[in-house]
Amino acid sequence: MSNPVAADRGGRTMQEPEQEGENRYAAEREALVRSIEAELAERSGAYGLEELDPRVANALRRVPRHQFMPASERRIAYVDHAQPIGFGQTISQPFVVAVMTDLLRLEPDHIVLEVGTGSGYQAAVLAELARHVYSVELIEELADSAREQLQALGYRNVDVKCGDGARGWAEHGPFDRIIVTAAAEGIPPALLNQLRPGGRLVIPVGRQYETQWLTLITKDEQGTMEEHRFSPVAFVPLRHRG
Numbered sequence: 340m341s342n343p344v345a346a347d348r349g350g351r352t353m354q355e356p357e358q359e360g361e362n363r364y365a366a367e368r369e370a371l372v373r374s375i376e377a378e379l380a381e382r383s384g385a386y387g388l389e390e391l392d393p394r395v396a397n398a399l400r401r402v403p404r405h406q407f408m409p410a411s412e413r414r415i416a417y418v419d420h421a422q423p424i425g426f427g428q429t430i431s432q433p434f435v436v437a438v439m440t441d442l443l444r445l446e447p448d449h450i451v452l453e454v455g456t457g458s459g460y461q462a463a464v465l466a467e468l469a470r471h472v473y474s475v476e477l478i479e480e481l482a483d484s485a486r487e488q489l490q491a492l493g494y495r496n497v498d499v500k501c502g503d504g505a506r507g508w509a510e511h512g513p514f515d516r517i518i519v520t521a522a523a524e525g526i527p528p529a530l531l532n533q534l535r536p537g538g539r540l541v542i543p544v545g546r547q548y549e550t551q552w553l554t555l556i557t558k559d560e561q562g563t564m565e566e567h568r569f570s571p572v573a574f575v576p577l578r579h580r581g
Protein backbone atom coordinates (compact mmCIF):
# COMPACT_ATOMS: atom_id res chain seq x y z
CA MET A 340 0.00 0.00 0.00
CA SER A 341 1.19 3.50 -0.61
CA ASN A 342 1.85 5.84 2.25
CA PRO A 343 -1.45 7.74 2.79
CA VAL A 344 0.26 10.79 4.24
CA ALA A 345 2.55 11.17 1.25
CA ALA A 346 -0.33 10.53 -1.17
CA ASP A 347 -2.43 13.17 0.56
CA ARG A 348 0.34 15.70 0.57
CA GLY A 349 1.12 14.84 -3.05
CA GLY A 350 -2.52 15.37 -4.00
CA ARG A 351 -2.67 18.78 -2.36
CA THR A 352 0.54 20.08 -3.81
CA MET A 353 -0.60 18.97 -7.24
CA GLN A 354 -4.07 20.50 -7.00
CA GLU A 355 -3.61 23.79 -5.25
CA PRO A 356 -1.17 25.42 -7.65
CA GLU A 357 -3.26 24.20 -10.57
CA GLN A 358 -6.42 25.79 -9.16
CA GLU A 359 -4.53 28.95 -8.34
CA GLY A 360 -3.24 28.97 -11.89
CA GLU A 361 -6.75 28.59 -13.31
CA ASN A 362 -8.02 31.42 -11.10
CA ARG A 363 -5.19 33.64 -12.24
CA TYR A 364 -5.91 32.79 -15.88
CA ALA A 365 -9.61 33.58 -15.39
CA ALA A 366 -8.74 36.97 -13.88
CA GLU A 367 -6.34 37.70 -16.73
CA ARG A 368 -8.97 36.63 -19.25
CA GLU A 369 -11.49 39.03 -17.71
CA ALA A 370 -8.98 41.89 -17.89
CA LEU A 371 -8.25 41.01 -21.53
CA VAL A 372 -11.96 41.01 -22.44
CA ARG A 373 -12.34 44.44 -20.84
CA SER A 374 -9.37 45.84 -22.70
CA ILE A 375 -10.73 44.45 -26.00
CA GLU A 376 -14.11 46.06 -25.26
CA ALA A 377 -12.43 49.38 -24.52
CA GLU A 378 -10.23 49.23 -27.61
CA LEU A 379 -13.14 48.34 -29.86
CA ALA A 380 -15.27 51.15 -28.45
CA GLU A 381 -12.42 53.53 -29.30
CA ARG A 382 -11.89 52.15 -32.80
CA SER A 383 -15.51 51.23 -33.51
CA GLY A 384 -15.58 53.10 -36.82
CA ALA A 385 -12.71 51.00 -38.13
CA TYR A 386 -14.81 47.82 -38.09
CA GLY A 387 -18.37 49.07 -38.40
CA LEU A 388 -19.02 47.73 -34.89
CA GLU A 389 -20.42 50.00 -32.19
CA GLU A 390 -19.29 47.84 -29.32
CA LEU A 391 -18.30 44.24 -28.73
CA ASP A 392 -21.38 41.96 -28.83
CA PRO A 393 -21.81 40.74 -25.22
CA ARG A 394 -22.24 37.20 -26.55
CA VAL A 395 -18.80 37.39 -28.14
CA ALA A 396 -17.37 38.85 -24.91
CA ASN A 397 -18.83 35.93 -22.95
CA ALA A 398 -17.43 33.40 -25.40
CA LEU A 399 -13.97 34.97 -24.91
CA ARG A 400 -14.49 34.71 -21.14
CA ARG A 401 -15.25 31.01 -21.42
CA VAL A 402 -12.51 29.78 -23.75
CA PRO A 403 -9.21 29.00 -21.95
CA ARG A 404 -6.79 30.42 -24.54
CA HIS A 405 -3.81 29.18 -22.52
CA GLN A 406 -4.85 25.60 -23.23
CA PHE A 407 -4.32 26.21 -26.95
CA MET A 408 -0.75 27.41 -26.49
CA PRO A 409 2.53 25.58 -26.06
CA ALA A 410 3.37 25.21 -22.33
CA SER A 411 6.28 27.64 -22.69
CA GLU A 412 3.97 30.44 -23.87
CA ARG A 413 1.06 29.91 -21.47
CA ARG A 414 1.99 32.55 -18.95
CA ILE A 415 1.51 35.19 -21.67
CA ALA A 416 -1.71 33.64 -23.01
CA TYR A 417 -3.78 36.68 -22.05
CA VAL A 418 -1.53 39.33 -23.46
CA ASP A 419 -3.27 40.74 -26.53
CA HIS A 420 -0.80 39.44 -29.12
CA ALA A 421 -0.55 36.68 -31.68
CA GLN A 422 1.90 34.01 -30.44
CA PRO A 423 3.85 31.24 -32.17
CA ILE A 424 2.34 27.73 -32.06
CA GLY A 425 5.05 25.93 -34.07
CA PHE A 426 5.42 25.13 -37.79
CA GLY A 427 5.85 28.87 -38.47
CA GLN A 428 2.19 29.47 -37.55
CA THR A 429 0.50 31.61 -34.91
CA ILE A 430 -2.51 31.68 -32.63
CA SER A 431 -4.39 34.86 -33.61
CA GLN A 432 -4.42 38.02 -31.52
CA PRO A 433 -7.45 38.00 -29.18
CA PHE A 434 -8.59 41.46 -30.35
CA VAL A 435 -8.68 40.24 -33.95
CA VAL A 436 -10.47 37.02 -32.93
CA ALA A 437 -13.06 39.20 -31.17
CA VAL A 438 -13.56 41.51 -34.15
CA MET A 439 -13.75 38.72 -36.74
CA THR A 440 -16.16 36.71 -34.60
CA ASP A 441 -18.34 39.77 -34.04
CA LEU A 442 -18.39 40.59 -37.78
CA LEU A 443 -19.77 37.10 -38.44
CA ARG A 444 -22.94 37.86 -36.39
CA LEU A 445 -23.31 34.24 -35.35
CA GLU A 446 -26.62 32.72 -34.35
CA PRO A 447 -26.99 29.53 -32.29
CA ASP A 448 -28.30 27.52 -35.27
CA HIS A 449 -25.44 28.43 -37.60
CA ILE A 450 -23.13 26.01 -39.37
CA VAL A 451 -19.69 27.59 -39.72
CA LEU A 452 -16.64 26.82 -41.82
CA GLU A 453 -13.24 27.92 -40.54
CA VAL A 454 -10.19 27.83 -42.79
CA GLY A 455 -6.93 27.70 -40.81
CA THR A 456 -7.60 25.80 -37.55
CA GLY A 457 -4.10 26.52 -36.21
CA SER A 458 -4.27 26.04 -32.43
CA GLY A 459 -8.05 25.54 -32.42
CA TYR A 460 -8.65 28.67 -30.29
CA GLN A 461 -10.77 30.56 -32.82
CA ALA A 462 -12.69 27.32 -33.51
CA ALA A 463 -13.52 27.06 -29.79
CA VAL A 464 -14.78 30.65 -29.72
CA LEU A 465 -16.98 29.91 -32.75
CA ALA A 466 -18.20 26.67 -31.15
CA GLU A 467 -19.43 28.65 -28.13
CA LEU A 468 -21.74 30.65 -30.39
CA ALA A 469 -22.80 28.41 -33.28
CA ARG A 470 -24.37 24.99 -33.78
CA HIS A 471 -21.44 23.36 -35.53
CA VAL A 472 -17.98 24.32 -36.68
CA TYR A 473 -16.12 22.60 -39.51
CA SER A 474 -12.48 23.63 -39.51
CA VAL A 475 -9.81 22.83 -42.09
CA GLU A 476 -6.06 23.00 -41.42
CA LEU A 477 -3.27 22.41 -43.94
CA ILE A 478 -0.65 21.17 -41.45
CA GLU A 479 -1.45 17.70 -40.18
CA GLU A 480 0.27 18.04 -36.80
CA LEU A 481 -1.68 21.22 -36.04
CA ALA A 482 -4.97 19.67 -37.16
CA ASP A 483 -4.32 16.69 -34.88
CA SER A 484 -3.33 18.70 -31.83
CA ALA A 485 -6.20 21.17 -32.24
CA ARG A 486 -8.68 18.29 -32.58
CA GLU A 487 -7.28 16.65 -29.43
CA GLN A 488 -7.36 19.87 -27.43
CA LEU A 489 -10.93 20.73 -28.49
CA GLN A 490 -12.03 17.22 -27.50
CA ALA A 491 -10.23 17.39 -24.17
CA LEU A 492 -12.04 20.65 -23.39
CA GLY A 493 -15.38 19.04 -24.21
CA TYR A 494 -16.19 20.74 -27.53
CA ARG A 495 -18.39 18.21 -29.27
CA ASN A 496 -19.60 20.53 -32.04
CA VAL A 497 -16.30 20.99 -33.87
CA ASP A 498 -14.85 18.80 -36.62
CA VAL A 499 -11.29 19.37 -37.77
CA LYS A 500 -9.80 17.94 -40.93
CA CYS A 501 -6.42 18.24 -42.57
CA GLY A 502 -6.64 19.63 -46.09
CA ASP A 503 -6.55 22.71 -48.30
CA GLY A 504 -9.22 24.97 -46.83
CA ALA A 505 -9.25 27.19 -49.92
CA ARG A 506 -11.40 24.42 -51.39
CA GLY A 507 -13.84 24.64 -48.49
CA TRP A 508 -15.49 21.48 -47.17
CA ALA A 509 -18.22 20.83 -49.74
CA GLU A 510 -19.86 17.80 -48.04
CA HIS A 511 -20.95 19.99 -45.14
CA GLY A 512 -21.82 23.16 -47.08
CA PRO A 513 -23.39 25.46 -47.82
CA PHE A 514 -22.33 27.33 -44.69
CA ASP A 515 -24.14 30.12 -42.87
CA ARG A 516 -20.81 31.69 -42.03
CA ILE A 517 -17.23 31.29 -43.22
CA ILE A 518 -14.10 32.62 -41.52
CA VAL A 519 -10.61 32.45 -42.97
CA THR A 520 -7.81 32.99 -40.46
CA ALA A 521 -4.93 33.19 -42.96
CA ALA A 522 -4.40 35.97 -45.49
CA ALA A 523 -5.51 35.25 -49.05
CA GLU A 524 -4.35 37.18 -52.11
CA GLY A 525 -7.84 36.77 -53.51
CA ILE A 526 -11.04 35.31 -52.13
CA PRO A 527 -11.12 31.59 -53.01
CA PRO A 528 -14.10 31.01 -55.35
CA ALA A 529 -14.95 27.67 -53.64
CA LEU A 530 -15.62 29.59 -50.43
CA LEU A 531 -17.94 32.05 -52.16
CA ASN A 532 -19.79 29.08 -53.69
CA GLN A 533 -20.14 27.33 -50.33
CA LEU A 534 -21.58 30.44 -48.65
CA ARG A 535 -25.36 30.24 -48.18
CA PRO A 536 -27.58 33.12 -49.37
CA GLY A 537 -27.87 35.46 -46.38
CA GLY A 538 -24.37 34.37 -45.36
CA ARG A 539 -21.28 36.26 -44.24
CA LEU A 540 -17.63 35.52 -44.93
CA VAL A 541 -14.79 37.21 -43.03
CA ILE A 542 -11.29 37.00 -44.50
CA PRO A 543 -8.02 38.95 -44.44
CA VAL A 544 -7.13 39.86 -48.04
CA GLY A 545 -3.59 40.78 -49.10
CA ARG A 546 -0.08 39.47 -49.57
CA GLN A 547 2.28 38.50 -46.76
CA TYR A 548 4.30 41.50 -45.49
CA GLU A 549 2.01 43.86 -47.44
CA THR A 550 -1.17 45.47 -46.23
CA GLN A 551 -3.86 42.89 -45.60
CA TRP A 552 -7.39 44.18 -45.29
CA LEU A 553 -9.89 42.61 -42.97
CA THR A 554 -12.75 41.99 -45.40
CA LEU A 555 -16.40 41.04 -44.96
CA ILE A 556 -18.39 39.55 -47.84
CA THR A 557 -22.14 39.46 -47.49
CA LYS A 558 -24.36 37.38 -49.78
CA ASP A 559 -28.01 38.38 -49.89
CA GLU A 560 -30.98 36.08 -50.46
CA GLN A 561 -30.70 36.64 -54.24
CA GLY A 562 -27.05 35.65 -54.13
CA THR A 563 -25.74 39.17 -54.74
CA MET A 564 -22.46 39.75 -52.94
CA GLU A 565 -21.07 42.91 -51.40
CA GLU A 566 -17.57 43.52 -50.12
CA HIS A 567 -16.78 45.67 -47.07
CA ARG A 568 -13.21 46.51 -46.18
CA PHE A 569 -12.07 47.35 -42.64
CA SER A 570 -8.74 48.06 -40.96
CA PRO A 571 -5.45 46.39 -41.91
CA VAL A 572 -4.50 43.17 -40.11
CA ALA A 573 -1.44 40.88 -40.14
CA PHE A 574 -1.94 37.17 -40.78
CA VAL A 575 0.23 34.30 -41.94
CA PRO A 576 -0.50 33.50 -45.62
CA LEU A 577 -3.14 31.11 -46.90
CA ARG A 578 -1.01 28.54 -48.68
CA HIS A 579 -1.71 26.11 -51.44
CA ARG A 580 -0.96 22.48 -51.25
CA GLY A 581 1.44 20.79 -53.64
Ligand code: SAH
Pocket residue numbers: 428429430431454455456457458459460461462475476477478481502503504505520521575576577578579580
Ligand atom coordinates in the same frame (compact mmCIF):
# COMPACT_ATOMS: atom_id res chain seq x y z
N1 SAH B 1 -7.39 30.23 -36.22
C1 SAH B 1 -6.08 29.95 -35.69
C2 SAH B 1 -5.01 30.86 -36.27
C3 SAH B 1 -4.43 30.19 -37.40
S1 SAH B 1 -3.01 30.84 -38.18
C4 SAH B 1 -6.04 29.99 -34.19
O1 SAH B 1 -7.03 30.40 -33.57
O2 SAH B 1 -5.05 29.57 -33.63
C5 SAH B 1 -3.42 30.30 -39.81
C6 SAH B 1 -3.46 28.80 -40.03
O3 SAH B 1 -3.89 28.61 -41.38
C7 SAH B 1 -2.12 28.11 -39.88
O4 SAH B 1 -2.24 27.08 -38.95
C8 SAH B 1 -1.86 27.57 -41.29
O5 SAH B 1 -1.21 26.32 -41.29
C9 SAH B 1 -3.25 27.46 -41.85
N2 SAH B 1 -3.35 27.43 -43.31
C10 SAH B 1 -2.61 28.10 -44.22
N3 SAH B 1 -3.03 27.84 -45.46
C11 SAH B 1 -4.08 26.98 -45.34
C12 SAH B 1 -4.95 26.34 -46.26
N4 SAH B 1 -4.83 26.51 -47.59
N5 SAH B 1 -5.91 25.51 -45.77
C13 SAH B 1 -6.03 25.30 -44.44
N6 SAH B 1 -5.25 25.89 -43.52
C14 SAH B 1 -4.29 26.72 -43.96
